[in-house]
Amino acid sequence: EAVGILDVDLCGPSIPRMLSAGRPDVHQCDSGWVPVYTDAQKSLALMSIGFLMEDPDEAVVWRGPKKTALIGQFVSDVAWGELDVLLVDTPPGTSDEHLAVLENLKKHRVDGAVLVTTPQAVSTGDVRREITFCKKTGVRILGIIENMSGFVCPHCSECSNIFSKGGGEDLAKLTGSVFLGSVPLDPQLSTSMEEGKDFMQSFPESATFSAISSICATLLKSLND
Amino acid sequence: LWRGPHTTDCPGTQSEQAGKVSSCEGCPNQKLCASGATKAPDPAIAEIGEKLATVKHKILVLSGKGGVGKSTFSAHLAHALASDSTKEVALLDVDICGPSVPRIMGLEGEQVHQSGSGWSPVYVEDNLSVMSIGFLLSSPDDAVIWRGPKKNGMIKQFLRDVDWGDLDYLIVDTPPGTSDEHLSIVQYLSATNVDGAVIITTPQEVSLQDVRKEIRFCQKVKLPIIGVVENMSGFVCPKCKNTSQIFPPTSGGAEKMCADLDLPLLGKVPLDPRIARSCDEGRSFLNEIPDSPAAQAYQRIVQSIQEYCSNNETAQSTT
Numbered sequence: 001e002a003v004g005i006l007d008v009d010l011c012g013p014s015i016p017r018m019l020s021a022g023r024p025d026v027h028q029c030d031s032g033w034v035p036v037y038t039d040a041q042k043s044l045a046l047m048s049i050g051f052l053m054e055d056p057d058e059a060v061v062w063r064g065p066k067k068t069a070l071i072g073q074f075v076s077d078v079a080w081g082e083l084d085v086l087l088v089d090t091p092p093g094t095s096d097e098h099l100a101v102l103e104n105l106k107k108h109r110v111d112g113a114v115l116v117t118t119p120q121a122v123s124t125g126d127v128r129r130e131i132t133f134c135k136k137t138g139v140r141i142l143g144i145i146e147n148m149s150g151f152v153c154p155h156c157s158e159c160s161n162i163f164s165k166g167g168g169e170d171l172a173k174l175t176g177s178v179f180l181g182s183v184p185l186d187p188q189l190s191t192s193m194e195e196g197k198d199f200m201q202s203f204p205e206s207a208t209f210s211a212i213s214s215i216c217a218t219l220l221k222s223l224n225d
Numbered sequence: 226l227w228r229g230p231h232t233t234d235c236p237g238t239q240s241e242q243a244g245k246v247s248s249c250e251g252c253p254n255q256k257l258c259a260s261g262a263t264k265a266p267d268p269a270i271a272e273i274g275e276k277l278a279t280v281k282h283k284i285l286v287l288s289g290k291g292g293v294g295k296s297t298f299s300a301h302l303a304h305a306l307a308s309d310s311t312k313e314v315a316l317l318d319v320d321i322c323g324p325s326v327p328r329i330m331g332l333e334g335e336q337v338h339q340s341g342s343g344w345s346p347v348y349v350e351d352n353l354s355v356m357s358i359g360f361l362l363s364s365p366d367d368a369v370i371w372r373g374p375k376k377n378g379m380i381k382q383f384l385r386d387v388d389w390g391d392l393d394y395l396i397v398d399t400p401p402g403t404s405d406e407h408l409s410i411v412q413y414l415s416a417t418n419v420d421g422a423v424i425i426t427t428p429q430e431v432s433l434q435d436v437r438k439e440i441r442f443c444q445k446v447k448l449p450i451i452g453v454v455e456n457m458s459g460f461v462c463p464k465c466k467n468t469s470q471i472f473p474p475t476s477g478g479a480e481k482m483c484a485d486l487d488l489p490l491l492g493k494v495p496l497d498p499r500i501a502r503s504c505d506e507g508r509s510f511l512n513e514i515p516d517s518p519a520a521q522a523y524q525r526i527v528q529s530i531q532e533y534c535s536n537n538e539t540a541q542s543t544t
């Protein structure tokens with residue numbers, strides 16, 4: 001599968017670090033901006049404002065209109081090439097970035113949205129509003145994922161529900177959405193993300209790997225249906 | 226009609242060059258600025274300056290990153306400050322799209338009332354009031370699908386039209402980022418004295434990366450930084466009592482960042498499942514689990530903030 005990730009979190013772009021892409025230059029070619037590839041096989045293409053900044057600590061202090069304009073360029077002017085899937089990572093909220101992405105993707109098909117929550121009511125309380133956003137903008141909800149779903153102590157195997165329990169499933173039931181699955185809290189996942197390593201390659205035996213794989217399988221199936 | 230700056234390259238909507246220089250190209254407000262319509266100062270700024278003259282201390286709670294515990298911190302800072310019944314405290318939630326404060330304060334379903342002197346905030350205690358867009362929404366499913374300018378307008382109303390009364394502390398909870406809400410709050414408070422910002426992070430580099438940007442934002446807009454709080458800093462298993470770093474501080478955590486940037490680290494708060502539960506149930510975990518390491522860490526942090534504010538008071542009264 002050839003996959004692209006478009007990171008439209010302009011104030012807090014995390015994708016470059018998580019995928020170990022550093023800050024290579026973004027080049028122009030005849031068909032537009034060349035995305036940043038994570039490997040020689042070009043299986044994963046990325047675009048993020050993180051690649052356009054000289055100084056990684058520089059704040060992007062932009063109001064809505066300028067954010068909207070750049071997101072438009074990210075969608076229209078990046079030479080993604082042939083992709084099987086384009087993932088769009090968004091910041092929290094229901095505002096300029098979200099509207100900009102949808103408006104620019106209107107002419108292409110948007111298969112749907114995956115919503116991520118933690119188990120707590122404080123989190124699902126906001127995700128309910130995100131669900132309304134999808135319904136109002138005509139975006140199909142592919143399903144809900146519950147992240148940070150419990151922590152298994154590596155010393156004694158006791159499972160602690162640090163961010164409460166069950167919110168993801170409850171939310172799915174409440175809103176008539178598909179519950180795609182839960183991903184546990186995993187320090188190894190956190191460390192892999194920090195170091196830009198591929199967790200799925202490094203820890204295939206882990207419960208976290210099973211959880212993520214199963215969610216992906218369900219998602220791919222619903223995309224192909 | 227937005228009169229504040231649009232971007233950091235913006236010459237300023239009130240400058241001679243507004244709408245006329247190269248950094249204005251492509252800005253949707255270019256025509257408006259070039260026409261001169263934006264040059265008059267926004268009267269709301271002076272109005273807010275007057276209105277909030279009876280608010281002794283203003284503290285913004287910021288983070289570059291989402292999900293680090295800003296709203297949890299803001300709410301509990303408010304509770305802690307209000308535990309002194311002689312102090313008047315208010316909490317303003319300017320997270321327009323994701324207002325969590327009502328739930329955390331146990332005020333879900335409350336509505337705002339209008340009176341002759343403006344909007345009434347919602348009182349949790351006699352000396353603790355709250356304002357959030359959450360109180361203006363009729364359903365927990367309502368989405369606030371607003372672009373920047375409309376969010377800015379709401380923030381202006383919250384500052385200018387709410388009958389806060391005389392306050393010792395006004396705490397402002399923000400969404401993650403460095404965008405409209407953050408520019409607006411700073412702009413609209415520019416005719417008042419803001420004590421400073423408390424910045425929340427988790428130990429991870431992925432969080433610190435965004436927090437460094439937030440710190441740059443504060444420096445750019447000349448907002449003093451009271452200090453940094455590292456949340457979710459380790460977890461003690463309730464069964465075997467071993468500590469795990471769930472969000473490992475791969476680049477040295479907030480401690481190293483604060484040392485590098487010469488900023489105070491106000492404290493480190495460990496993960497405690499009872500915090501999430503209290504927040505979901507709208508109760509203060511400072512009351513529920515006062516002897517927990519997390520509550521104790523919070524109290525120490527609150528004390529540092531109080532000291533900072535009273536030093537400010539002394540400094541101002543001697544100038």
